[in-house]
Amino acid sequence: MGEVVVSSSSEEEEGMVVEFETEKDIGSSEVVRWEEFLPRMVLSVLLVEADDSTRQIIAALLRKCSYRVAAVPDGLMAWETLKDGHHNIDLILTEVELPSISGYALLTLVMEHDVYKNIPVISFLCIMNIQ
Structure with missing residues (x-):
């Protein structure tokens, strides 16, 4: 060879x-x-971020990397998006501190559901340093 x-x-x-x-x-x-x-597959990411501008920036970066992105502002909308089933989510990228349902509560819902429990979840804590 x-x-x-x-x-x-x-x-x-x-x-x-x-x-x-x-x-x-x-x-x-x-x-x-x-x-x-590399395999020619497009992954679908559910992005859960409360801040509009941050959500738009992260979604744009993910799309630039050829991911399909469903971006929502809170945990409740994320859960509804998962239950909707139209997006076939491969990865959940969520902020920890969210309105309505927190990132931890969303993680608990995902882990306890038979269909969604195998979807990887990455939770992040956004800390703003305003001076």
Whole structure:
């Protein structure tokens, strides 16, 4: 089998480049992008963030990374979005301190539900330092 060389090049816009030599063509190298080895699936994220501007920024960043995003401002709307079932959520990204149902209460509801208990939940605490 050929040799595989992984490098990060400033010449390449995408970043990581994989170069390899095959046994047939020793001495020749071919550039292969690492993205070609990743599965072509789009993950759906439920983003639960109370602050409108923060929610819009995080949702835009997630979309830029090719995620489908359902963004809601509170835990109750998040639970309703899950129960709605139209989004087929793969990951829940939630703030801890939320209006109506907190992030912890949402996590408890998810963990106790037979269908949703296998959805990964990432809870974060947003601390604002206003000076």
